[in-house]
Amino acid sequence: MADSLPLCPECSSEHAYEMGALLVCPMCGHEWSPAEADAASADADADASAGDAAVVKDSVGNVLTDGDSVVVTTSIKVKGSQGIKAGTKVRGIRLIDPVNGHDIDCKVDGFGPMLLKSSVVKKV
Ligand SMILES: [Zn+2]
Structure with missing residues (x-):
């Protein structure tokens, strides 16, 4: 319309x-x-x-799938906390329909549920 x-x-x-x-x-x-x-x-x-x-790809072009483990490649600011440091490992990601460009749903140790962009992670 x-x-x-x-x-x-x-x-x-x-x-x-x-x-x-x-x-x-x-x-x-x-x-x-x-x-x-x-x-x-x-x-x-x-x-x-x-x-x-x-297909969802990580920062270097690896194809990501549900359950993959990734490391965060760029430090991410998180409101109300010290943020997620580059190199933080995240286990058991889940791919989702993008929300404001965030296409990974996951749980980050010490932070809890979190949405990430596939462009800031690397498969491990
Ligand atoms: Zn815009």
């Missing part, structure tokens, strides 16, 4: 709004033109048709 705005192609935020001929994402500051967004959503449709077969 014409009045449903597309998701931000950078961070998948649904809070994008129109500013003149551009769409603007308040979450990450990305600006793009609706024409590009159309192309992006066509890509998304292609991805969707692949369904559950969509």
Whole structure:
């Protein structure tokens, strides 16, 4: 529909709004033109048709699967704590439909349930 705005192609935020001929994402500051967004959503449709077969890869291109163990490759800030340090091992990850770009559900020792991005982990 014409009045449903597309998701931000950078961070998948649904809070994008129109500013003149551009769409603007308040979450990450990305600006793009609706024409590009159309192309992006066509890509998304292609991805969707692949369904559950969509492949999630870690930061170096290894394919991740449910139950894998990974290490965090980049220190991650976590609200209200000292954060997760690079090199932290995470066991038994679960792949999920991306939430704001986070596609791994897991439990981090000392932190509890956590969503991570596959781009900041490496399979071990
Ligand atoms: Zn965004």
